[in-house]
Amino acid sequence: MDELELLKKDWKANEEYPKVSYDEIYSMILKRSSSIVKWIFIISLLEFIFWSVIAVFLKDTENMKRFEELDTNAIMIPLAVLGYAILVYFFYLFFRNYKRISATDNAKVLMENILKTRKTVKHYVAFNLIYLVVSVIVVLCIEFKMDQQLISQVNQAAANGEAFKLYAGIIIATLLILVAVIGVLLLFYWLVYGILLKRLNKNYKELKHLNI
Amino acid sequence: MPFLATNSFRTPTKTLNKSLEHNFVELLEEHQNIVHKVCRLYTNDQASHKDLFQEITIQLWKAYPKFRGDSKFSTWMYRVALNTAITLYRKSTRKIKTQEFDTVQFKIKTEEYDQTEEVQLKLMYQAIHELNDIEKALVLLYLEDKNYSEISDTLGISEVNARVKMNRVKKKLKTILNP
Numbered sequence: 001m002d003e004l005e006l007l008k009k010d011w012k013a014n015e016e017y018p019k020v021s022y023d024e025i026y027s028m029i030l031k032r033s034s035s036i037v038k039w040i041f042i043i044s045l046l047e048f049i050f051w052s053v054i055a056v057f058l059k060d061t062e063n064m065k066r067f068e069e070l071d072t073n074a075i076m077i078p079l080a081v082l083g084y085a086i087l088v089y090f091f092y093l094f095f096r097n098y099k100r101i102s103a104t105d106n107a108k109v110l111m112e113n114i115l116k117t118r119k120t121v122k123h124y125v126a127f128n129l130i131y132l133v134v135s136v137i138v139v140l141c142i143e144f145k146m147d148q149q150l151i152s153q154v155n156q157a158a159a160n161g162e163a164f165k166l167y168a169g170i171i172i173a174t175l176l177i178l179v180a181v182i183g184v185l186l187l188f189y190w191l192v193y194g195i196l197l198k199r200l201n202k203n204y205k206e207l208k209h210l211n212i
Numbered sequence: 213m214p215f216l217a218t219n220s221f222r223t224p225t226k227t228l229n230k231s232l233e234h235n236f237v238e239l240l241e242e243h244q245n246i247v248h249k250v251c252r253l254y255t256n257d258q259a260s261h262k263d264l265f266q267e268i269t270i271q272l273w274k275a276y277p278k279f280r281g282d283s284k285f286s287t288w289m290y291r292v293a294l295n296t297a298i299t300l301y302r303k304s305t306r307k308i309k310t311q312e313f314d315t316v317q318f319k320i321k322t323e324e325y326d327q328t329e330e331v332q333l334k335l336m337y338q339a340i341h342e343l344n345d346i347e348k349a350l351v352l353l354y355l356e357d358k359n360y361s362e363i364s365d366t367l368g369i370s371e372v373n374a375r376v377k378m379n380r381v382k383k384k385l386k387t388i389l390n391p
Contacts, residue, residue: 003389004354004382006329007336011355017248020265025237025244028266029273035300103271103292103300104278107349108368110295196302199345203298206346210373 036196037101037114043192044094044121048087051128055083072142079138083131090124108211111204118197125189129182136174236276239285240269246289247272249356253340253348254297264301271296291366294352298345332389339388347381354378 020028032038097117103110143150157166240247247268251261272292279288340351346367353363363378364371 003332003336003386006332007385008355008357010333015245017245017252020241020244022237022241025240025269026233028269029233029237031266031270033267033270033274033300034302035267035271035296036302037300039302102278103275103295104288105295106291106366106368107295107298110299114299199303200299203345206344207367207369210346210369210377 093120250293268293268296
């Protein structure tokens with residue numbers, strides 16, 4: 001007999017699985033899912049919360065308060081409005097994509113929808129990182145132009161012929177902090193999503209490869 | 213009166229849910245072997261089998277309101293169960309030798325086969341466990357006598373590609389036995 005036919009015969013003959021009772025099934029449907037979709041949902045919500053908290057937290061720091069005393073509303077209010085509008089937009093996209101995920105779709109479509117949801121959050125994070133960098137540059141420019149304390153420091157340094165040193169120091173320090181923060185965040189995302197989506201990505205690649 | 217209105221709405225919904233739950237649990241109890249088969253291919257030990265069984269049950273229940281009855285319940289189950297195994301389930305890290313599991317949990321009926329057939333089967337099951345997730349899905353659908361249109365529909369690949377890949381998997385399994 002052909003090996004595969006033998007296998008099929010055995011497969012069909014061996015149907016002695018541990019029987020799960022009505023009550024056991026009933027109690028199972030009351031339990032919570034631990035699927036990756038649920039984890040992506042939770043982590044995504046945490047990301048939205050994280051960036052909102054960061055924004056609020058930064059607002060309350062000493063430096064920010066001093067910064068707000070400067071007349072910068074013309075720049076900062078549009079930036080803030082833009083930030084919130086984009087947050088709402090991403091939130092809408094995220095929920096729309098999340099709602100589309102259905103275990104009754106075929107495997108490929110299901111995987112695509114999960115990856116789309118994840119991509120929305122990825123874009124949101126990328127947006128936040130860019131927003132962070134742009135904000136820091138804007139704030140730095142304003143500080144150099146309007147912050148009297150800093151201007152007097154610069155003047156003093158200029159008198160000693162060390163203006164360049166001061167500028168370079170501030171810019172390098174800011175850059176280092178930015179790189180460190182972004183690096184840690186990216187490493188975190190890479191780890192979390194890497195672990196969570198490793199299998200999905202592998203299987204999606206395999207299916208995509210099959211369709212070429 | 214708002215109180216009465218809410219109350220009169222709530223009761224039928226609750227009853228509806230109860231009967232929906234009851235219908236679902238009964239159907240699943242009857243067709244549970246499909247879930248077991250998927251678990252058998254995708255897990256290596258009893259604890260993981262149970263774990264995956266539970267996750268598939270939850271996913272089936274979540275998807276049940278969308279089950280329109282235009283396909284057979286069993287066909288629909290294969291799809292959701294495979295989707296859970298391939299995509300949604302977070303595999304546990306437990307790993308036990310596949311050979312042990314198959315012989316422990318699903319005793320191969322020795323009286324029906326001669327020695328060589330028994331060895332062949334053992335090797336086959338072992339080989340299947342080494343396949344990747346998509347290949348396992350193909351093997352399962354093959355063993356369950358699903359046609360290519362159903363396979364292509366379940367996995368989201370074209371019928372031609374399903375056929376090509378299936379032949380490759382079959383060949384792969386055969387070469388393992390006849391190197």
